Amino acid sequence: MMGHSNCHDLLTSLSDYIDGELDSALCMELEQHLKECKNCRIVVDTLKKTVELYQHEDESQTLPEDVRTRLFYRLNLRDFLK
Amino acid sequence: MNEINLTSDTISLDLLKNGDRAEFAKLVEAYSGQIYKLALRILENQRDAEDVLQETFLKAYRSIANFEGRSSLATWLYRIATNEALMIVRKRKPELSLEIEGQDDHEDAIVTPYHFTDWRFLPEKELQSSEAKQHMDQAVQRLPASLRAVFLLRDVEGLSVKETAEVLRISEGAVKTRLLRARLRLREDLSEYFGKALTENAG
Missing domain, CATH: 1.10.1740.10 (RNA polymerase sigma factor, region 2, helix turn helix motif)
Structure with a gap:
């Protein structure tokens, strides 16, 4: 993808790599490549950061009160509304 | 989960x-x-x-x-x-339904990276600002629905690859391929967005 012939081949392994699911042979190959290729390092690092930002974008799981009330009414569960 | x-x-x-x-x-x-x-x-x-x-x-x-x-x-x-x-x-968007259904899971469809800015060390307050969050949500909306669903279930809701495959009734291989494509697209989007912030900070 960026100057080296094997950059694009390694691209398909990146998701497994950042999830820690890449098999060890490919993992070594990728890490060797990352030592030599700055752009690929940036892609891996920012890909990881991208996923982290979304994982931590932790909004409250609480249902808005009006939505919750309408849901319980729709399901004929109004007796159970606390 | x-x-x-x-x-x-x-x-x-x-x-x-x-x-x-x-x-x-x-x-x-x-x-x-x-x-x-x-x-x-x-x-x-x-x-x-x-x-x-x-x-x-x-x-x-x-x-x-x-x-x-x-x-x-x-x-x-x-x-x-x-x-x-x-x-x-x-x-x-009925006109897009073909795109949603017909998307192949071949790896050739992967977006080739073209932003190489390391924006990870921007101050947390910029990475977590409400404007940034809004941009991140819009970036997810720009994904094709098939990629969006996989990304949200796996990375945001925290389901495993196997569970995501069960929810969407697709193979685990298809989950992985779509996940990679979604993540790479989002990385490009965020790199462009945060890369600008980096340039502005430097200036």
């Missing part, structure tokens, strides 16, 4: 199957927040998300007797909700 499993331990499937309303109310209480949030993230529209939420539990109530327990209750509810939400996506 741990949180979901813990909650489901306290819900009796036998009681649910017997039509116990109090038990069903417990199920609704336990999962409605997650289901609503997922629908909202797929659809970016509160009214549509509320429709999905109500339909999901109506369908769950009608079909709980047929639930075989091969997946967890959470996965089962996610499946109903995701199907409902994707149906609304298709109704909104």
Whole structure:
């Protein structure tokens, strides 16, 4: 993808790599490549950061009160509304 | 996902199957927040998300007797909700339905990276600003629905690859391929956005 012939081949392994699911042979190959290729390092690092930002974008799981009330009414569960 | 499993331990499937309303109310209480949030993230529209939420539990109530327990209750509810939400996506843009259905999972469709800015060390307050979050949500909306669903279930809701595959009824390989494509697209989007912030900071 960026100057080296094997950059694009390694691209398909990146998701497994950042999830820690890449098999060890490919993992070594990728890490060797990352030592030599700055752009690929940036892609891996920012890909990881991208996923982290979304994982931590932790909004409250609480249902808005009006939505919750309408849901319980729709399901004929109004007796159970606390 | 741990949180979901813990909650489901306290819900009796036998009681649910017997039509116990109090038990069903417990199920609704336990999962409605997650289901609503997922629908909202797929659809970016509160009214549509509320429709999905109500339909999901109506369908769950009608079909709980047929639930075989091969997946967890959470996965089962996610499946109903995701199907409902994707149906609304298709109704909104029927001209895109071919794109959604016909997307191949071949790796050639991967976006080749072209932003090489290392923006990871921007101050947290910039990475977490409300403007940044809004941009991140819009970036997810720009993904094709098939990629969006995989990304939201796997990376935002925290389902495993196997669970995501069960929810969407696609192979685990397809989940992985779509996930990679979604993540790479989002990385490009965020790199462009945060890269600008980096340039502005430097200037």
